[in-house]
Amino acid sequence: MTVPFVDLTAHRSPVDLRDRVALGFTKALRFCADTFFAKRYGHRAIVLETVAAVPGMVAATIQHLRCLRNMCDDRGWIRTLMDEAENERMHLMTFIEVAHPTRFERMVILLAQWVFYLGFFGLYLVSPKTAHRVVGYFEEEAVISYTLYLREIDEGRSPNVPAPEIARRYWGLPVDATLRDVVLAVRADEAHHRDVNHAYADELSGIVVNAARIAASPPHAVGDRAAA
Numbered sequence: 427m428t429v430p431f432v433d434l435t436a437h438r439s440p441v442d443l444r445d446r447v448a449l450g451f452t453k454a455l456r457f458c459a460d461t462f463f464a465k466r467y468g469h470r471a472i473v474l475e476t477v478a479a480v481p482g483m484v485a486a487t488i489q490h491l492r493c494l495r496n497m498c499d500d501r502g503w504i505r506t507l508m509d510e511a512e513n514e515r516m517h518l519m520t521f522i523e524v525a526h527p528t529r530f531e532r533m534v535i536l537l538a539q540w541v542f543y544l545g546f547f548g549l550y551l552v553s554p555k556t557a558h559r560v561v562g563y564f565e566e567e568a569v570i571s572y573t574l575y576l577r578e579i580d581e582g583r584s585p586n587v588p589a590p591e592i593a594r595r596y597w598g599l600p601v602d603a604t605l606r607d608v609v610l611a612v613r614a615d616e617a618h619h620r621d622v623n624h625a626y627a628d629e630l631s632g633i634v635v636n637a638a639r640i641a642a643s644p645p646h647a648v649g650d651r652a653a654a
């Protein structure tokens with residue numbers, strides 16, 4: 427299997443106060459996640475993917491409404507953002523085959539969804555640029571977390587179980603694919619989200635975006651068809 431290329435060193439340096447707030451907020455959440463989950467990467471993936479699937483749908487909704495009000499073109503943003511939300515949901519559907527959330531984690535998911543959905547919706551209404559920057563930084567952390575998950579697998583601390591069937595269908599993986607192949611594909615998706623969201627934040631700031639620097643995501647099926 428060809429390993430998708432991911433630039434592991436990519437980091438968008440903050441250039442203004444909003445960027446610094448976005449980065450500080452992300453680092454604070456990272457500290458909470460590290461404290462709560464430690465090295466339980468399967469559980470970490472499930473809980474965080476339930477949150478990761480929110481921003482794309484919120485941003486798509488608000489951009490859709492903006493385009494209706496202003497009767498203007500969306501320049502492909504809405505489809506891209508909805509694809510991101512679906513892609514994150516497929517990450518969740520994959521990892522639920524690998525680990526099972528505890529009852530307490532299910533309560534955390536419920537609470538986090540309420541708080542994060544409403545918080546992100548409000549932030550996007552007030553400052554879409556900051557909202558996309560926050561997601562860009564979240565995705566930088568996701569790339570780091572999945573790199574650490576790969577190390578756990580490679581060093582034998584997490585079993586390299588066969589890839590779930592839903593993941594093989596979604597990413598078109600071979601029948602002998604393993605969890606390691608799945609994590610590589612997921613990490614490449616996160617790198618793509620990282621670059622797209624930083625690019626959207628830049629575009630909203632009036633910065634010219636070099637589209638060639640946006641990481642490609644691995645090819646995958648449309649989610650619900652993969653799950654059928």
Ligand SMILES: [Fe+2]
Nearest residue numbers: 475478514517
């Ligand atoms: Fe994800």
Ligand SMILES: [Fe+2]
Nearest residue numbers: 478565616619
């Ligand atoms: Fe992501």
